[in-house]
Amino acid sequence: MHFTQEQRDAWHADTRNSPFNRWLRDHTVGPDGLLNLDSLRSVAAEFGVDAEKYAHLNAGQQRMNVGNRLRRVVPRHVYDPGSNQMDAQLIRPPAPIPAATEHAPSDWPFMVNATTSDLLRMQAAAIEELRRRGVVRTGNAPLGDYAEHLFARAFHWKLTPNSATSYDAENGDGIRFQIKARRLRTEAPGERQLGVMRALPDAGFDYLAAVLFNRDFSVRRAALVPHATVLARAVHVRHVNGWRFILDDAVWLLEGVQDVTSSLRSAADALNEGVVSGASRDLI
Known part of the structure; x- marks a missing residue:
């Protein structure tokens, strides 16, 4: 895939320095400016993302794939505390479900882009926490x-x-x-x-x-x-x-x-x- 210099500049300005990417860099890049894969796996585990499935890829590809998965599940207030609000995805009232549809929109928008495995892991993790609480x-x-x-x-x-x-x-x-x-x-x-x-x-x-x-x-x-x-x-x-x-x-x-x-x-x-x-x- 070929990217023009204009596209690279746009990504650097709008995406690379977004609140999420700055947060992830702070937690995964060492003082030498290099990606620390152990730190990346640690952050992934904290939010229920399986980083090991990408271990066969090079470091850059691991960062890209794990980062994309984390972007879907990490609440906004974690990486952007300056917003002074919880992630709107997590606090907005549930939308009414359409009456006769098989694929209604989710009450939790980040789930739309989650894989089936992600959803199953989230459900399992939620049930385990509910069991811990009694x-x-x-x-x-x-x-x-x-x-x-x-x-x-x-x-x-x-x-x-x-x-x-x-x-x-x-x-x-x-x-x-x-x-x-x-x-x-x-x-x-x-x-x-x-x-x-x-x-x-x-x-x-x-x-x-x-x-x-x-x-x-x-x-x-x-x-x-x-x-x-x-x-x-x-x-x-x-x-x-x-x-x-x-x-x-x-x-x-x-x-x-x-x-x-x-x-x-x-x-x-x-x-x-x-x-x-x-x-x-x-x-x-």
């Missing part, structure tokens, strides 16, 4: 664990071991709860179908504790549904050998169902603020 209990997709954490936090329930199959938590009186959650992204009817429940007639739980999250993971609605009500409305699906339950708005109108939306929202707010939630004791 918000989730497994290395799986965090929605179910997050719902369990919110219910337990709101009502002081004790979560059961992960191996328990019929219920997820119990209160001080021994009442058992199976906890289910769904995240609504497109408003499609099928999104309100909860996960399959096994051996439902055996009454392995006393109440279904169910929560619907909005696309941004805020709590939309939550309810405690008696087992008998779940059994009456659930449909057995033979090929999965389980029962499916649709958490539509009519459920909140059924006798015996308790609306616990405000309690779950308070627990979520307290968790995000980093303070201990005040438990709700006026319900189960």
